[in-house]
Amino acid sequence: MSILDRISIVLVEPQSPGNVGMVCRAMKNMGLSSLRLVKGCRTDSSDARRFAVSARDVLDGAVRFDSLEAALADTVISVATTRRFGKYRQEIMDPPETVARLRSRIGDGRAALVFGREDSGLTTAELSLCRWQATIPTSEEYGSMNLAQAVLIFCWELSRGLAGGAPQSPRELAAMSEMESLYRHMEETLLRIGFLDPLNPAHLMRTLRRIFSRAELDTREVAVLRGMMSQVDWAAAAAKGMVRPENR
Amino acid sequence: MSILDRISIVLVEPQSPGNVGMVCRAMKNMGLSSLRLVKGCRTDSSDARRFAVSARDVLDGAVRFDSLEAALADTVISVATTRRFGKYRQEIMDPPETVARLRSRIGDGRAALVFGREDSGLTTAELSLCRWQATIPTSEEYGSMNLAQAVLIFCWELSRGLAGGAPQSPRELAAMSEMESLYRHMEETLLRIGFLDPLNPAHLMRTLRRIFSRAELDTREVAVLRGMMSQVDWAAAAAKGMVRPENR
Known part of the structure; x- marks a missing residue:
């Protein structure tokens, strides 16, 4: 059981079924599934289901409570989300x-993130039922977020912070020796077509080395670039009435 | 002027006016204001305005373009957002x-985050117009996010990550329009010398685009590579007894 399965999103008196549906979708996108509702609108409406899209299982599994206290009864951690910065703003995470x-x-316990009404948030009494308080820093110009958007931000951070998954395997880069063969081929070809100055080929070659170092080529890409140079060799050879060089 | 003012959200052919409105609200919540639309639905509908709530200024300020290329022309960094994990997933941030x-x-340039259609995302051609690719890690069980939710996650990370401003004087990258001129020149030249398949030049061009996107070329380096292509043009033309083309 993942930690995410032990974290509930609690909506206190949500007013819009569409918002509840969007909350379900955001939760499921981020791997959460436990939704608790403290009173609020009906959630069997078509709007709720439409906005939940493929997260109807989250919607159907939502559990209703008559009070926030009841909804938090089995949690060890409860976090009230708020937009208000009161006396204790320094304690708001x-x-x-x-x-x-x-x-x-x-630990092995359950936690809940609590979101208030779309228009008026949580009451002071509800805030003080929760162990911690948290807020989403927003633009000073426009701080009012949609309920589902606020839930999403927390779910996103939860899924990132609690995943603990391994980092993706990095791209496997071409070996140093392959890169040097590429540069040698490039230098010969570009000298032949007169792009490099025979008296100072290193000057532009340094630029090309910087470019292709930064590009972090893999083996296939080195082969593509060498293929390109071979084709240039051929064009240059054709210009001199020669045959195409083999096995460059 | 904050960095956030130099970052545009680009929506390619959005289908739902409500989603565009929600995108505007999410952007404004996080301090972004520049929205660009590549075709797509009308945005003067009541749905768009209703979901934008107090972010109607963002909606009204949205600029329309006929192509993604035009929408990205003045950017130095463009990021395609995608849900598809193809062959090159290790390069997706x-x-x-x-x-x-x-x-x-x-640096002092502009950037764009590009979001595709609600149902089908971005095309392969659109992806390869962008310098980088990014994706939002989601639950394996349900990865399809609402458009405005996806935009919000990126705007949230932008507002968090860019609060401190950009570091001083990084390398100044070539603009998108310079890169596209380079790719066009490269494609013409490489077709002429028979390196690209005339029936499917896009295949190897995509590889070359990935290489040079990762290389993060500056203006001088673009000029060096164009000079190299001009020299190849000349070699190819000499092969056919023609004179060297001027001013490529």
């Missing part, structure tokens, strides 16, 4: 801080 | 990597 702290404290 | 790299490379 941003989403990455929230996830880091949750990760270190959740 | 996640949002924090994208922002870190964008921060170190944007």
